[in-house]
Amino acid sequence: MREERLGGWDDLVKLADQQKRENWLYRGVTQHDHLLIPKIGRGGARGMDIAYDVNHERRLLEEFRRKARPMVTSQPETDLEWMALAQHHGLNTRLLDWTESLLVAAMFATESGLTILKDFKTGEQKDVPPAIYGIQNLPEAKNEDDPFGLKEVKVFRPAHISPRIAPQQAAFTVHPIPQEEFDSNNLVRWTLEIKGTLDVKLALDAVGISRAAMFPGIDGLAEALNWRYK
Secondary structure (H helix, E strand, O other), X not given: OEEEEEOOHHHHHHHHHHOOOOOOEEEEEOOOOOXXXXXXXXXXXXXXXXXXXXXXXXHHHHHHHHHHHHHOOOOOOOHHHHHHHHHHXXXXXXXXXXXXXXXXXXXXXXXXXXXXXXXXXXXXXXXXXXXXXXXXXXXEOOOOOOOOOOOOOEEEOOOOOOOOHHHHOXXXXXXXXXXXXXXXXXOEEEXXXXXXXXXXXXHHXXXXXXXXXXXXXXXXXXXXXXXXXX
């Protein structure tokens, strides 16, 4: 993985201009030391002392599919589509969320402002800056692929089975070993300098990239207005 820094909005716009039409995927994270591990494989996903189990993951997805079916207007047709829908609504899966838009990733990276962590031994507090991961040239998963049968990390670009997928320009990576951290020679992490974080968030809000736009509906609108008022 290559490490780079972004000073603020001007650097972000320059990067977006440099990478247009280059088939990048981006993932915004509120802490630059966030590891690229799918939710289902992270420590604590099933309790502190219960390890990841693929059979549990299969049952979890099957139960989601059975109970969510009457709630879904556009029915997914494959296991990968069901997994993408489940991931999009917060279920623990072997997928990681990405976007084709650098600016959308920047919104997710900066939506909490700065993360402040406290060292419980010294009592000192430190600001942890956000970051944006970028990756390109990953192989593509086909819609009919078995998500439990893939042998390498692949990109899945689902049909618009949720109203949120289109505005977020969403894509997913599918991880055959979900408990392992994802890394690649093609992976870049741009850490946003602390002094530039608020400027980026304000600029994104000014050009209409906000929770209200990314999460169509009353919930997204309310969250966006809460932030503006704060």
